[in-house]
Amino acid sequence: MEDHKIVQRNIALQREWYGEPLGDRVRRLVVAFDVSQANLADVLGISAPMLSQVMSGRRAKIGNPAVLARLIMLERKILTPEVASGRREALQNALDDVRASKPAVTRDNLPVDVGRSAIMALRRLASPEDLTEAAGLLDQRFPDLAELLRRAGKRR
Template identity: 80%
Template sequence: MEDQKIVQRNLELQRQWYGEPLGDRVRRLVVAFDVSQANLADVLGISAPMLSQVMSGRRAKIGNPSVLARLIMLERKVLTPEVASGRREALQKALEDVRDSKPTVSRDMLPVDPGRADRAALAVLRRAASVDELTEAARLLDGRFPAIAEVLRRAGALT
């Protein structure tokens, strides 16, 4: 029973530190990149047993800041049109890019501005489609999905 309390405490700490349990974040990456947990561990620069312990809550944190930085890099790559397409070669290139990276963690890497994620999402849309395409898509969706249409209009307004 004591182990279960430790796991629950660690999962709660992960929610506080990382926004959600790391197991959830890692599982999404395993699915998005269609790789094994061991392969993902290799890309992140962490041993497979250590990743398993973090995912299950037997460990609370990722101790190496570069591993956390690579995890974040992969999460951001999922949002790019190339990776989102699901093409095997694009997925493999993204994994290789992250594996080969030598990230450093600085205060500039961690967002302080809550609107930063929104702007990043709009920028991804802007890279995926032209202003005319975004405007036309917004027009088509306006009647049934006005909130989505507004996001597309905002993306089209970026310069």
């Protein structure tokens, strides 16, 4: 697949997984906090080259859920009166707060619908019959995974 098609596919996946391309979300944060992309990458806990690849669509996803959680934390901080004021001290405090955070991301508090994304990915990989059969094989040892496969195997 040529580069342009890969980028377009990745951006389409970002829309599906994150609601919009990650480049748009990150650019809003760069502007709102008046920081460089490299500084934002440091706050998020990701390398600057990796952030650049995600923004440009050369990579489809943020692989570390804690990085995604920090991105969402920053998006929410934009809405607070202190940060919305644009005061340099408030902006820096928000960035420092997120940089120091150690978000515990679990199935119960993951900020995106991973189940839906996983189901859609599984449906692209296998037929409903194969998914249901695989669920049966996993039932005893991995009931949660079996349930996910079963959900993916249900006809829409």
